[in-house]
Amino acid sequence: MSTTRRKALLLGLAFAATTSTITQPALAQSATQALSQESVIETIKQDGVIRIGLSIFTPWSMRDKNGELIGFELDVGRALAEDMGVEVEFVPTSWDGIIPQLVSGNFDVIISGMSITPERNLTVNFSDPYAFSGLTILANKQMTEGFSDADYNSADVIFAARRGGTAPVVIAQLFPEAQLLLFDEEAASVQEVLNGNAHATMFAEPAPSIEARRYPDKLHVPFDKPFLATGEGFALRKGDPDALNFFNNWIAVRTASGWFKERNDYWFKGVEWQSQVAD
Amino acid sequence: MRRLRRTLNVPAVAVALYAAIMAGIVWASYTGAQQMGYNWQWYRVPKYFYTLTEGGIQPGEILIGLWASIRLSAAAFALATLLGAAVAMLRMSGLIVGKGVSVVYLELIRNIPLLVLLYLFYYVLGPIFGLTRWSAAILTLAVFHSALISEIFRAGINSVARGQWEAADAIGMSRAQASIYIIIPQSVRFMLPPLTGEAVHLIKSSAIVSVIAVAELTTVGRNIISDSYMSFEIWFTVAAVYLALTLVLSFGASALERRFNLN
Amino acid sequence: MRRLPPMLRGLRWPDLLILAVLAAGIGYVALTIEGTLSYEWRWHLIPDYILRWREDRGEWFANLLLQGLATTIRISIYASVLALVLGVLLGIARCAQNLTVRLLARTYMELLRNIPPVVIIFIFFFFLSQQLIDALDLNTWARGIARGDNAAIWEFFFGDMRRFPSLISGVIVLALFESAFVGEIVRAGIQSTPKGQREAARTIGMGPVQEMRYIVLPQAMRKVTPPMANQFISLIKDSSIISLISVQDLTYKTVELVASTRLIFEAWITTAALYFLMCFGLSLLFRRLERRL
Numbered sequence: 020m021s022t023t024r025r026k027a028l029l030l031g032l033a034f035a036a037t038t039s040t041i042t043q044p045a046l047a048q049s050a051t052q053a054l055s056q057e058s059v060i061e062t063i064k065q066d067g068v069i070r071i072g073l074s075i076f077t078p079w080s081m082r083d084k085n086g087e088l089i090g091f092e093l094d095v096g097r098a099l100a101e102d103m104g105v106e107v108e109f110v111p112t113s114w115d116g117i118i119p120q121l122v123s124g125n126f127d128v129i130i131s132g133m134s135i136t137p138e139r140n141l142t143v144n145f146s147d148p149y150a151f152s153g154l155t156i157l158a159n160k161q162m163t164e165g166f167s168d169a170d171y172n173s174a175d176v177i178f179a180a181r182r183g184g185t186a187p188v189v190i191a192q193l194f195p196e197a198q199l200l201l202f203d204e205e206a207a208s209v210q211e212v213l214n215g216n217a218h219a220t221m222f223a224e225p226a227p228s229i230e231a232r233r234y235p236d237k238l239h240v241p242f243d244k245p246f247l248a249t250g251e252g253f254a255l256r257k258g259d260p261d262a263l264n265f266f267n268n269w270i271a272v273r274t275a276s277g278w279f280k281e282r283n284d285y286w287f288k289g290v291e292w293q294s295q296v297a298d
Numbered sequence: 299m300r301r302l303r304r305t306l307n308v309p310a311v312a313v314a315l316y317a318a319i320m321a322g323i324v325w326a327s328y329t330g331a332q333q334m335g336y337n338w339q340w341y342r343v344p345k346y347f348y349t350l351t352e353g354g355i356q357p358g359e360i361l362i363g364l365w366a367s368i369r370l371s372a373a374a375f376a377l378a379t380l381l382g383a384a385v386a387m388l389r390m391s392g393l394i395v396g397k398g399v400s401v402v403y404l405e406l407i408r409n410i411p412l413l414v415l416l417y418l419f420y421y422v423l424g425p426i427f428g429l430t431r432w433s434a435a436i437l438t439l440a441v442f443h444s445a446l447i448s449e450i451f452r453a454g455i456n457s458v459a460r461g462q463w464e465a466a467d468a469i470g471m472s473r474a475q476a477s478i479y480i481i482i483p484q485s486v487r488f489m490l491p492p493l494t495g496e497a498v499h500l501i502k503s504s505a506i507v508s509v510i511a512v513a514e515l516t517t518v519g520r521n522i523i524s525d526s527y528m529s530f531e532i533w534f535t536v537a538a539v540y541l542a543l544t545l546v547l548s549f550g551a552s553a554l555e556r557r558f559n560l561n
Numbered sequence: 562m563r564r565l566p567p568m569l570r571g572l573r574w575p576d577l578l579i580l581a582v583l584a585a586g587i588g589y590v591a592l593t594i595e596g597t598l599s600y601e602w603r604w605h606l607i608p609d610y611i612l613r614w615r616e617d618r619g620e621w622f623a624n625l626l627l628q629g630l631a632t633t634i635r636i637s638i639y640a641s642v643l644a645l646v647l648g649v650l651l652g653i654a655r656c657a658q659n660l661t662v663r664l665l666a667r668t669y670m671e672l673l674r675n676i677p678p679v680v681i682i683f684i685f686f687f688f689l690s691q692q693l694i695d696a697l698d699l700n701t702w703a704r705g706i707a708r709g710d711n712a713a714i715w716e717f718f719f720g721d722m723r724r725f726p727s728l729i730s731g732v733i734v735l736a737l738f739e740s741a742f743v744g745e746i747v748r749a750g751i752q753s754t755p756k757g758q759r760e761a762a763r764t765i766g767m768g769p770v771q772e773m774r775y776i777v778l779p780q781a782m783r784k785v786t787p788p789m790a791n792q793f794i795s796l797i798k799d800s801s802i803i804s805l806i807s808v809q810d811l812t813y814k815t816v817e818l819v820a821s822t823r824l825i826f827e828a829w830i831t832t833a834a835l836y837f838l839m840c841f842g843l844s845l846l847f848r849r850l851e852r853r854l
Contacts, residue, residue, distance in 0.1 A: 082820075111809070201511050296822060313660070331688075410798070410836050414836055417829050421825045533688075541675050
């Protein structure tokens with residue numbers, strides 16, 4: 020059954036459930052049953068595979084020397100699949116199409132360092148956060164020498180950011196005067212700053228610090244403070260309480276065991292993994 | 299059966315049937331999307347074309363994007379024509395190196411996808427020559443289309459009868475003089491229709507520069523969609539705007555063709 | 562000049578001027594890359610991303626760029642077959658006796674030929690492809706095969722079967738788009754058959770199908786083959802656009818490679834060279850075949 024039809028059915032059922040609870044408890048019972056049968060958790064179990072949407076974004080997910088996907092999200096996805104007893108399938112997708120593709124059913128869940136924002140939340144549901152990262156500015160050293168906070172808010176300043184991300188919204192709020200250029204990939208924004216076509220870009224730590232370390236004479240992270248401490252959550256289709264409950268509890272269990280912290284430290288604080296990518 | 303076929307061939311009936319089928323397709327996709335839970339919000343589209351304020355009518359993002367697309371295409375087309383003419387001249391110059399350079403250039407450009415060419419110009423040549431995204435976009439489009447335009451020039455010049463060259467030579471004109479006074483004026487009428495066609499082609503290609511965030515029509519559309527999630531409405535609107543632009547040019551092209559054919 | 566080898570004897574001063582300009586240009590580029598850009602070339606990494614020796618398994622395997630190239634080749638072949646079928650139907654419909662059929666074919670072709678390919682591809686992708694994949698339940702089917710015993714054979718034809726639905730979206734969208742151009746070529750071919758011949762076919766009692774089969778198509782074939790070959794090369798080039806809808810072709814894999822390693826110059830130059838080799842090789846081959854015919 021197509022996900023969209025499934026959604027229509029769910030809506031109908033939900034409606035039936037609300038109107039009938041007073042008169043016919045039995046119907047409500049079958050409605051909840053149907054609801055749980057329609058959950059993405061059920062289709063994952065049936066198919067024996069969980070499909071996870073992600074977009075390449077160091078060090079959340081990237082290609083190693085063998086062309087294979089590695090990164091924080093890959094560890095999360097594999098652990099999740101292991102605990103569910105199913106296979107895992109990662110679907111690499113360009114960032115600005117990732118939400119439409121989730122909604123249209125191309126994959127079961129997005130695990131791609133997606134910050135929880137009210138705007139996105141209107142379209143998809145989010146699990147509890149499983150990682151916390153603050154957005155910070157990565158700037159071209161020469162072009163922003165001696166800039167204060169306020170200096171970035173000028174019509175002469177050009178920001179680059181990933182289309183459909185949180186950063187463009189934050190930049191527009193904090194620096195309404197600055198020009199904003201949108202790209203499909205984070206790497207393109209960084210390249211813009213590196214080449215001096217944009218003054219700065221904004222994205223979630225620790226990637227900006229890693230970039231600044233890689234090009235110490237060209238890039239720097241001018242501010243220590245995060246501009247917005249957002250939590251990243253799994254994104255899933257609306258109308259699926261079972262899946263939401265499952266993911267939330269899975270995150271809670273793995274957080275309690277310290278697994279998330281350990282993986283987080285490995286990918287975001289450490290540098291061991293860098294030799295797997297390219298020297 | 300035969301009578302049915304004859305009735306179907308009556309122009310009025312045929313056009314009515316066509317209109318009915320087209321309307322059916324539009325209606326089916328409209329309600330189909332709705333049934334799948336898509337919420338049409340066409341009422342939100344006009345504000346992207348214009349907004350009424352106290353100061354009068356303000357053009358909306360789509361119109362601004364359209365204007366940028368037109369400027370981009372016009373600049374690229376002008377440059378492509380110049381480059382194309384230069385390449386065609388080199389190609390027909392009879393110079394060994396000149397011909398070699400032009401052939402290598404043509405084969406290179408013709409066998410690399412436009413998108414890859416754009417990435418090359420923007421990410422590789424951009425930093426080397428300090429190109430902005432706007433100039434990288436114009437250069438990419440100009441270079442890509444100059445290959446096609448130079449072929450139009452070559453074909454146009456070759457289509458002028460050989461005798462004309464010989465006649466010019468006979469009355470003592472140099473090769474350059476013959477080109478300027480005799481050959482090029484005559485070849486223009488062979489070139490104009492395909493050149494207009496190429497202009498349409500260039501407008502279509504220009505949509506691709508949205509991948510490097512040049513603020514033209516497609517970029518504007520993609521940005522609006524990422525803000526409003528009205529993907530169906532905005533994509534159809536953007537397609538319709540392009541269609542209007544290219545159809546106007548196409549009709550211009552066929553009108554030109556007819557006029558020059560009459561001569 | 563007399564001492565030059567015969568090949569260079571025809572050189573004249575404008576040739577030398579062009580050479581000088583070229584040399585100056587190349588020198589300028591080289592100096593900028595070394596000097597102001599201080600770009601750190603890492604060409605030695607590129608071969609590994611094409612073909613790499615995997616020590617843990619002791620075998621050669623196709624890495625990102627070669628995987629992408631294989632996908633591009635697969636998509637181009639399947640899409641051109643599909644585009645050919647659709648295009649021939651469209652071309653015939655364009656020349657049909659019935660006005661409604663002609664108008665419908667014309668509408669389809671004008672729409673696809675006048676809207677930018679980028680826009681068409683996005684529209685198709687978001688509106689149709691997922692519906693199609695769901696309706697046919699391609700995901701489950703493809704996964705079944707990926708788990709089955711014959712996975713290797715299928716993978717030879719379609720690559721990783723788990724990516725099959727995305728491959729199919731790419732093939733369909735590319736075919737729909739190119740079919741409009743193929744249709745135009747077919748139409749021109751059909752119309753190049755003189756009217757008298759078609760009328761003659763009718764007078765000797767041939768039906769429209771026979772007329773197409775025995776009179777029009779054999780003649781149209783000869784007219785149509787060269788532009789068709791060019792259209793196939795165009796299709797390969799256009800296929801790079803479907804990277805924008807995350808089909809894992811050569812261009813998409815290059816974007817991923819650049820995102821992971823920052824080998825911007827090397828990766829893009831390599832990819833451009835791969836496309837060039839593919840398209841130029843084919844165009845040489847077609848030219849030779851054409852001459853032989």
